[in-house]
Amino acid sequence: MxxxxxxxxxxxxxxxxxxxxxxxxxxxxxxxxxxxxxxxxxxxxxxxxxxxxxxxxxxxxxxxxDYGVERQFMSGFIGAIQDSGLRSILDGSLAGKKPYGNINEILPFFPDEEERLTAMKxxxxxxxxxxxxxxxxxxxxxxxxxxxxxx
Known part of the structure; x- marks a missing residue:
């Protein structure tokens, strides 16, 4: 033991x-x-x-x-977002597509989702x-x- x-x-x-x-x-x-x-x-x-x-x-x-695990985590978070417009923006951001910004710069405009992400993390x-x-x-x-x- x-x-x-x-x-x-x-x-x-x-x-x-x-x-x-x-x-x-x-x-x-x-x-x-x-x-x-x-x-x-x-x-x-x-x-x-x-x-x-x-x-x-x-x-x-x-x-x-582990950035790979974080990407999977973030992908799961984004997939669970009800607002299809926000989900599309965050998907683009996660994929690194322009003109999308950093997820941490986008979420402050959506405080409920930002709070949910913080709790999940x-x-x-x-x-x-x-x-x-x-x-x-x-x-x-x-x-x-x-x-x-x-x-």
Missing amino acids: AIVHNVEIVWDELMDAFTSGQSDRVYFLDRYTGEIFFVPATLEDDEVWRQMDTGRDRFLEIPRF DDFFASRVKNWLEENNLFTVDTEAMLSSRM
Whole structure:
């Protein structure tokens, strides 16, 4: 049976690491202290990478942000929009067609849909983080209560 580590992890920092689109950083969670930190992906210090590799039981690499998953998520969100005109605009934006703008620039004109997207993203990422914590034996009853109160 795996050991469950009970550490305090700052939820907002963990969410920031999971949602970071910065490919020049590799985020880690120190399983013993709960600290979240990053190492520049281009760092050429072999000793640092060796420590991260040999300390896998302590330093957990936080999965990189997956743009493919986000595209699928956004496609599902757009497909569920009732307003066919807005759905068409957002489809064009997601496909990168001109003259459509960025989805984040369009949705503020549709506050109900923007709020729905924010809630869906929060749920999606919270679920992803929860699964990752469980897989790494860091999920506790306190985490469940925290997740419930954040949603």
